[in-house]
Amino acid sequence: MSKKNSEPTPKNTLGMDVSVDCVVFGFDNDTLKVLLIEQKQPDTVHLKTQNAVPGDLVLDNESLDEAAKRILQELTSLKGIYLKQFHAFGDPNRVRGLKDQQWLRTFRVNPERRVLTIGYYSLVKLSEFKPKAASFAGKTYWVDVYNIPSLAFDHNEIVHKALLMLRHELMADHIGFELLPEKFTLSQLQKLYEIILDKKLDKRNFRKNILRTETVTALEEKQQGVLHKPAQLFSKK
Amino acid sequence: MSKKNSEPTPKNTLGMDVSVDCVVFGFDNDTLKVLLIEQKQPDTVHLKTQNAVPGDLVLDNESLDEAAKRILQELTSLKGIYLKQFHAFGDPNRVRGLKDQQWLRTFRVNPERRVLTIGYYSLVKLSEFKPKAASFAGKTYWVDVYNIPSLAFDHNEIVHKALLMLRHELMADHIGFELLPEKFTLSQLQKLYEIILDKKLDKRNFRKNILRTETVTALEEKQQGVLHKPAQLFSKK
DNA sequence: TTTGAAAGTGTATTTAGCACACGAAGTATC
DNA sequence: GATACTTCGTGTGCTAAATACACTTTCAAA
Structure with a gap:
């Protein structure tokens, strides 16, 4: 099983696309909300659009934190938003829905490439939030975190885990005011x-x-x- | 800045190699130790070997958890080891040492490819631990977590963060006995x-x-x- | 001036955190 | 078999934090 040191054997893998998905929380005095986007769809294929958490590929010279910040800034005009990495989602089968695969074929140069995503969550002040058109997103809207529709990819799982982490950190670090004016x-x-x-x-x-x-x-x-x-x-x- | 829905524009990135690095903790009744490996070096290049935390590329059909489990099982014969993902390290410049780059050129098919690593930590019972030759590692040894030498890549940072997470989880979940017989x-x-x-x-x-x-x-x-x-x-x- | 609606406040009880010291149970030695 | 040595195992009093609980205050509106 072991190789001698004298025989270097380079290891090959196909490589992955790495994306960052942001679970953006907002609070409107009554409900805790999560920001969703309508996934862009080519006009040709006429599918019912899917909803997703905003996310994008990490660019070649970008750190993960930078990618997350960029994604948020493309969606909002806000600066200094609270952002926290919380988990990496890397199951090779996390993209298995038919629609998900069709979407990848349209919007990715390498649609067969495996996609790993790093989950971030962020806290924004709804009062100051103004949606902006983002290159990776169609319409955006807020939904109640306790009543989330079926989302693209494994985004339901991502949101769920984000909520657990948020709860945990709320208790530990008292970051709640990040969601208020x-x-x-x-x-x-x-x-x-x-x-x-x-x-x-x-x-x-x-x-x-x-x-x-x-x-x-x-x-x-x-x-x-x-x-x-x-x-x-x-x-x- | 925004694109019309009718013009799908696939996004291109170079893709990344994704690896998993495991910070393996052990306890010998006196000190908390971390398992290090001596990085394999080709005989031709005669560099002083560097030390590193055990890690390997995630294979094409493997989840992150599976990769971490495989890495551990190649190093030890243990089953049912405590394993926990704790952070993704994705700075585009995390591999900048000269030796690190030489190592990549020898052992990676695509040495220029950016490498993202997912950090796991694991708790093993030193009493039951028997080192095994692993495909990705040279010799292995244990060092005191409070006296760690300079490591390859950003592994010092990875170990440090693992220790912080371990402390946190020890308090919260009382997982200490995983390190004892x-x-x-x-x-x-x-x-x-x-x-x-x-x-x-x-x-x-x-x-x-x-x-x-x-x-x-x-x-x-x-x-x-x-x-x-x-x-x-x-x-x- | 009355009504409604949320703001703001104090105390008593229970529970957890912390500091502290000594007798008990074994082994080894003489 | 007495003694010395070492770690084990325990109880109490004090302090700080967590919890339960209800009434008065302040403003706007009618």
Whole structure:
């Protein structure tokens, strides 16, 4: 089984396309949403379009983080978005749907090439989000993370894993405010936590906890235009 | 910037080689060790050999997990080893050392091809470990994780990140016993924790904690052949 | 001025974290 | 068989964090 050192035997593989897929989370005060794109389809083949998570091939001189950043910036005009690599999806059969294969034949120079994808998730402030046409995407839209339609490739699995990682990191690093506007109330933040973690939290204990972590800081300002006692506004520290 | 749907424009990239690198941890009752290999070198070029973490290209029909498992099984005879994907390393310049490039020219059919690697770490029971000749490796040996020499490619970074992930998961999931023999004492387990986390722990509190998590179970047996009060043996539950 | 609706706050109880020291159970030696 | 040596195994009191729980305040609208 072992080879002698004196006989170098170069190893051959076909090579893979590597892509980055971004699970973009947004929050609209009621539901946690994920950004989907309608996959581009050639006019000739008339298939029902599929939905997918935005993603693209990693370019030849690009790092993975750079590719993820580029994908996000092609979809939005936002800068400084929270981005985190969370898993590599490399099953050789992850592309097995008929439509998926047809799509690859249209949009990839090497449609037979195996595709490995690196999953990132990102948190954007829905309030500041303005969709932009991206080279790799058709229309974009937001769907409730707890009610996601059937997606292209293995994207349902990717979204599911992203959510698990998000939950985990929300608890560990308190990154929730990345999904809220610059100024937010603690009630908004609590609701966000409740929706992401999918359980109710006690108001007083939640506030104690958040304030203890010192990830947010109270502003002088108060909420305006609400028909009840206005809440104090906070921002990321 | 956006393209009309009616003009499919296939995207071209050169493709990448994808490899899996395994950071194999072992524990010898005193130090946490990492398994290194001596990189194979052709006799012709007489370079000082470099050390590396074991890894190999992912084969054409292999998933990432399968590749990691194969790499481990080529190095050891062990089955059922704990294995976990922890990060993808994809910087386009991660291979920039002169020796690294020479090595690629010898052992890769496409030495210029960009290489992406998926990092896995694994926990093995040193007591059961028997090194085996592997197709991709020269000699193997263990080094103290806190005293690692300069390695090929970006492997120092890979090991470092693996250690951080291991620490994290040790706390969260109590997987420590994967590094110990089937039967172990709580003192052994505590020492393992202390070395991985790099801090002292209180004996009584440690025991309370471990027993509360119910990840281990007490055996009838006691330690034998020690010149002091024999400790109770435990095993994974 | 009354109503509605969410904001904001305190306390008591339970649970987990932590610091700390000594008798018990074996082996080896004389 | 007494002694010395070494690690094992345990209990308690204190402090900090987690949890459960309900009422008053502040504003806008009618």
